[in-house]
Amino acid sequence: MAPPPATVVSPVITLLLRLLTFIFLMISLVILTTNTATLFVNLAEVKLRFNDVYAYRYMVAVIVLGIAYTLLQTAFAIFQVSMGKRLGGDGLYQFDFYGDKVMSYILATGAAAGFGATIDLKSVFSGGGVDQFFNKASAASSLLLLGFLSTAISSVFSSLALPKRD
Amino acid sequence: MAPPPATVVSPVITLLLRLLTFIFLMISLVILTTNTATLFVNLAEVKLRFNDVYAYRYMVAVIVLGIAYTLLQTAFAIFQVSMGKRLGGDGLYQFDFYGDKVMSYILATGAAAGFGATIDLKSVFSGGGVDQFFNKASAASSLLLLGFLSTAISSVFSSLALPKRD
Numbered sequence: 001m002a003p004p005p006a007t008v009v010s011p012v013i014t015l016l017l018r019l020l021t022f023i024f025l026m027i028s029l030v031i032l033t034t035n036t037a038t039l040f041v042n043l044a045e046v047k048l049r050f051n052d053v054y055a056y057r058y059m060v061a062v063i064v065l066g067i068a069y070t071l072l073q074t075a076f077a078i079f080q081v082s083m084g085k086r087l088g089g090d091g092l093y094q095f096d097f098y099g100d101k102v103m104s105y106i107l108a109t110g111a112a113a114g115f116g117a118t119i120d121l122k123s124v125f126s127g128g129g130v131d132q133f134f135n136k137a138s139a140a141s142s143l144l145l146l147g148f149l150s151t152a153i154s155s156v157f158s159s160l161a162l163p164k165r166d
Numbered sequence: 167m168a169p170p171p172a173t174v175v176s177p178v179i180t181l182l183l184r185l186l187t188f189i190f191l192m193i194s195l196v197i198l199t200t201n202t203a204t205l206f207v208n209l210a211e212v213k214l215r216f217n218d219v220y221a222y223r224y225m226v227a228v229i230v231l232g233i234a235y236t237l238l239q240t241a242f243a244i245f246q247v248s249m250g251k252r253l254g255g256d257g258l259y260q261f262d263f264y265g266d267k268v269m270s271y272i273l274a275t276g277a278a279a280g281f282g283a284t285i286d287l288k289s290v291f292s293g294g295g296v297d298q299f300f301n302k303a304s305a306a307s308s309l310l311l312l313g314f315l316s317t318a319i320s321s322v323f324s325s326l327a328l329p330k331r332d
Contacts, residue, residue, distance in 0.1 A: 054289070055282035097325070105318065108271050109278035116221035116279030117286040123220070124290060152271065159263070159325040 008160040015077035017157075021150040022070045028143035029063045032056060035140070037133035048133055055117030056137060059144060062110030066147060069103050073154075097162050100155035107148035114141030174326040181243035183323075187316040188236045194309035195229045198222060201306070203299035214299055221283030222303060225310060228276030232313060235269050239320075263328050266321035273314035280307035 037048040050056040073096075079087045086092060118141060122134040203214040216222040239262075245253045252258060284307060288300040 054285045058282070101318075101322070101325075105271070105274050105314075108274045112275035112278035113282030116224070116282035119220045120283045120287055121290070124287070148271075152267075156264075156267065159267075160328070162326070162328075 008157050011077060011080040014154070014157065015074065015081050017150050017154050018070055018074040018077050021147050021154070022067065022074060024143045024147035024150065025063050025067050025070065028140045028147065029060065029067070031136055031143070032059060032063070032140040035133060035136040037129040039130065048130070050137075053117055053121070053137075055113040059110045059114045059140065062106055063144060063147075066103060066107050066110075066151070069099065070151075073099070093158070093162055096158035097155075100151060100158045104148055104151040104155045107144060107151055111141050111145040111148055114138075114144060174323050177243060177246040180320070180323065181240065181247050183316050183320050184236055184240040184243050187313050187320070188233065188240060190309050190313035190316065191229050191232050191236065194306045194313065195226065195233070197302055197309065198225060198229070198306040201299060201302040203295040205296065214296070216303075219283055219287065219303075221279040225276045225280045225306065228272055229310060229313075232269060232273050232276075232317070235265065236317075239265070259324070259328055262324035263321075266317060266324045270314060270317040270321045273310060273317055277307050277311040277314055280304075280310060 032050050035050055039046040039048055050060060076087055076092070088095075114137060118134050118137045122131070125134075198216050201216055205212040205214055216226060242253055242258070254261075280303060284300050284303045288297070291300075
């Protein structure tokens with residue numbers, strides 16, 4: 001027998017989840033990359049940016065990867081909503097399943113690395129400008145965490161939507 | 167029609183994966199909690215332990231949670247291997263699916279927080295004893311990462327084993 005169209009939720013909800021993920025990741029990227037602080041070390045001005053902290057560099061890489069993947073999935077979802085059918089057939093369910101799984105793990109590690117570095121670095125350094133720098137990094141990590149959560153929900157749906165074998 | 171026993175891999179492989187996860191997490195926990203370093207601050211000796219770093223405290227919590235979950239799953243897997251059938255019926259497939267998913271995300275964040283904090287703290291502090299402290303923390307993070315990977319593989323299997331609905 002032909003497998004039934006194994007959609008668990010409405011394609012509109014799938015699309016909304018992707019758009020939400022995209023928005024979270026974009027705002028996180030903007031906050032993280034525009035975040036700067038000025039330090040005074042031995043009377044010299046030192047500019048602190050995201051690329052001075054390894055964890056934040058990893059976060060940027062993760063977010064860029066996440067945005068690229070989410071844009072691709074958004075395109076698929078728009079196609080499905082407007083055309084009423086799935087692009088690519090059964091193979092794409094497999095792609096969704098493994099793609100969402102791997103991408104949600106990557107986003108989770110990005111957010112966790114951001115929080116891990118921020119909280120402990122903040123307890124080492126202190127002072128006005130640096131505090132704000134780490135607070136903004138926390139905000140970026142929180143948004144990345146939200147992006148992870150929406151991708152994790154997509155991953156539950158794409159697992160449940162895996163076509164019934166046998 | 168009655169749903170077929172939806173096992174994707176042999177129960178023995180399932181059991182071996184759980185045991186592997188358990189071993190990784192146990193060694194990680196031992197390395198992390200026995201890790202100490204002695205610092206000299208203003209002529210006073212300061213003992214550095216895992217609970218001085220927030221990320222390592224989070225790691226310990228994650229590992230303990232992971233060990234408890236893995237022990238439970240190991241018990242289920244031993245029952246299945248020895249009795250030839252699954253304990254609890256269909257409900258347990260759902261438990262496996264969501265349990266493995268959530269637990270693998272939690273383990274992933276633990277490992278990432280550990281790496282994030284370690285790498286950036288190591289670039290701030292330096293010196294013999296402290297370097298070794300952070301190296302051991304890296305080793306514990308790596309083992310936690312391995313524990314995450316084996317749980318992620320279990321999660322793929324438990325997603326594929328979800329009983330066929332309809």
